[in-house]
Amino acid sequence: MTGASHPLDADLLDAVAQFAALAAPGHPLLVASDFDGVLSPLVDDPSASRMTPTAAAALTRLAEVPDDRLRLALVSGRTLDSLGALALAPPGTVLVGSHGAERGEMLPTAPGIARTPFELSAREADLLARVTSGLAEIASGVEGAWVEHKPSAAVLHTRLAAPADGERAAEAGHSLGTELGAHTMRGQDVVEIAVVAASKGQALTVLRLELAAAAVFYMGDDVTDERAFEVLGPGDLTVKVGPAATAARFRVATTDDAVAVLVALADALSTEASQGGHD
Known part of the structure; x- marks a missing residue:
């Protein structure tokens, strides 16, 4: 080349x-x-x-x-x-x-x-469990949505969902991260909620x-x-x-x-x- x-x-x-x-x-x-x-x-x-x-x-x-x-x-x-x-x-x-x-x-x-x-602290591990549970509940109501698990975060994926459903799920995910006081990022068809900065x-x-x-x-x-x-x-x-x-x-x-x-x-x-x- x-x-x-x-x-x-x-x-x-x-x-x-x-x-x-x-x-x-x-x-x-x-x-x-x-x-x-x-x-x-x-x-x-x-x-x-x-x-x-x-x-x-x-x-x-x-x-x-x-x-x-x-x-x-x-x-x-x-x-x-x-x-x-x-x-x-x-x-x-x-x-x-x-x-x-x-x-x-x-x-x-x-x-x-x-x-x-x-390694996560005990507080971070507890917060991650709540983040993961909350995103799983959001994804369960949206066909095509799913949750990815990371060592310090959970990620809501909506690429395979219908556009309107995906947007509603993303908004709900973003609200969840804000309510829990976690570090929340929106990307292309994803919402990632992390427990470490x-x-x-x-x-x-x-x-x-x-x-x-x-x-x-x-x-x-x-x-x-x-x-x-x-x-x-x-x-x-x-x-x-x-x-x-x-x-x-x-x-x-x-x-x-x-x-x-x-x-x-x-x-x-x-x-x-x-x-x-x-x-």
Whole structure:
């Protein structure tokens, strides 16, 4: 895929090249992305999501850049187990699950993920039980709605419900989270109620500091990705996938275009390496 033509806006390609030029030993670029709707097309059954072959190839190329110049991360609302199993990211990729509540790193061999320890307090566990029970009651009255269970949250999914029924269920779910004093987020056909404060923006901020990153790239498609876009600055590179309103600097239309951005970044980094990079 090296040297391929990219169906991208010239300004975006210029920004990708400028971002690649910021890589420096000891101050790596942090290249992060959402999974669903970006590297994998959205599907009705979340367990059927798979990274496209072209996305996997692009991530493999980026993973070949030395760690002191670039670190990869996938930042998702999925649980860590689900993200690791379905994304099959290159070894060394940082995995951020449950919107930042879970974290690990892809290993080259079983068990697959090196986990950062995570445990709820007794109060949080009790609140999660009430959240889960309340969402289950809401979903039981709506055909096509179902509840996903996470270590620190429960999620009401309404993608398979009739639009009007799904909207009513989402409103009820949002009200439940507010009444319980939990952390409530609405995304595309989902309402997630978490019992710990976490966001994709917080996760990226922590990673940036830990890595002493020179700059951050982030690409996402959902409402929850806006929290990541909002914490990044003018020296970073943010790309929205899809038509919704966004705080990102750039926009692409489809998952194919999103992969083209990663290919362009891999090409730009290859050019930087061949020219000797920066001291």
